[in-house]
Amino acid sequence: MIKVALKGGAELRRKLMAMEKGLAADFLRPVVYGGAQDLRGAMVGLAPKGKTGKLAGGIDVEIIKSGKGYAYALIGPQEEQYYGLFQEYGLGTGRSVPIQEKTRRRRGNYEQSMKVRRELLERWAGGEDINVGRAYLNRDLGINYGLTRRELRRQWILEKGWNLQGERRPNMAAHPFMRPAVTWRWPYVRQYITDGLLGIIEQLRRAA
Numbered sequence: 001m002i003k004v005a006l007k008g009g010a011e012l013r014r015k016l017m018a019m020e021k022g023l024a025a026d027f028l029r030p031v032v033y034g035g036a037q038d039l040r041g042a043m044v045g046l047a048p049k050g051k052t053g054k055l056a057g058g059i060d061v062e063i064i065k066s067g068k069g070y071a072y073a074l075i076g077p078q079e080e081q082y083y084g085l086f087q088e089y090g091l092g093t094g095r096s097v098p099i100q101e102k103t104r105r106r107r108g109n110y111e112q113s114m115k116v117r118r119e120l121l122e123r124w125a126g127g128e129d130i131n132v133g134r135a136y137l138n139r140d141l142g143i144n145y146g147l148t149r150r151e152l153r154r155q156w157i158l159e160k161g162w163n164l165q166g167e168r169r170p171n172m173a174a175h176p177f178m179r180p181a182v183t184w185r186w187p188y189v190r191q192y193i194t195d196g197l198l199g200i201i202e203q204l205r206r207a208a
Contacts, residue, residue: 028071029063031196035189036061036073042181043075048087055081076178090174103166110166113154116147120155 040061047056058081065072077084089096147155157164 026066026068026071027200028069029066031193031200032066032071032073033061033063034196035192036063036075038189038192039075039181039185042185043178046177046181047084048175048177055084055087058084084178086172087175088178089176091172093171094173096174096176106166108166109154110164113151113158113164116151117155117158120145 040059043059044056047059049056055077058078059076060078062074063071064074093099154164
């Protein structure tokens, strides 16, 4: 969800507030709303359409707060299109945010356990130890091959075909559509808001 806030234009704001008598309390509301609709249109155009187009169709604008000299709008997919977050930032190794240290550690442990498993299976296939690959939860394995109890447990989990922590990696690259829309359209939106404020000032000047 993208938050659009009017910042800058301090001189225009001061002039408008000086003409307070001729202004509605939320005079910025329609100006900000119009700029937000511009951003929404860009997001709809850039959003992945898929088979249904529901993500693009669910992008909306909401004025969440407005008053004398301020207005805030939220732009983004509605609650039903929550998956837009995954499109914007990705999942697993495709995420556009740093991987947590805990996740990195679990993945490292998984890679190490898979390496141990391959080594044990190679020994078993080569006839070095017929028991390797048949009884992974075996104290003798720990003694003979220097495996810790924790690693023996991991090997037992792998032998059972169960999922080991760090194994599952939902991997979807980020396909951002909100951030590029803001980058692309923000100069135009800023100009739109500036022109809107100048228009209000001109109307008030003529009415004075």
